[in-house]
Amino acid sequence: MDNNIKTWLFDILSSINEIESYFVNQSMQFQNYQKDLRTKRAVERNIEIIGEAMNRILKENSEIQISDSRKIVAVRNRIIHGYDSVSDEVIWGIVIK
Numbered sequence: 103m104d105n106n107i108k109t110w111l112f113d114i115l116s117s118i119n120e121i122e123s124y125f126v127n128q129s130m131q132f133q134n135y136q137k138d139l140r141t142k143r144a145v146e147r148n149i150e151i152i153g154e155a156m157n158r159i160l161k162e163n164s165e166i167q168i169s170d171s172r173k174i175v176a177v178r179n180r181i182i183h184g185y186d187s188v189s190d191e192v193i194w195g196i197v198i199k
Contacts, residue, residue: 107162110155117148117155121197130198136190145193146181153178 124141128134135141157175159166177196181188
């Protein structure tokens, strides 16, 4: 596997771990998330990183099979380009699934 792809996969894993770390010392309740602007922005940023890394992987090697890879990239695009229409509920759904 190409070193770039390994780096991007590591970035994805790191972002997932970082998102999970935000909820270690608190219960995973939507109301808490919705009230915490810093956590919301941090989660959104990590989802952007995941989507961008996924996009780079697919451009580098389109034969790599990662489930829902196009959806992951689409979410990244939605957050970045449609920032004003991204709902807390959608982002929270991504976090808990």
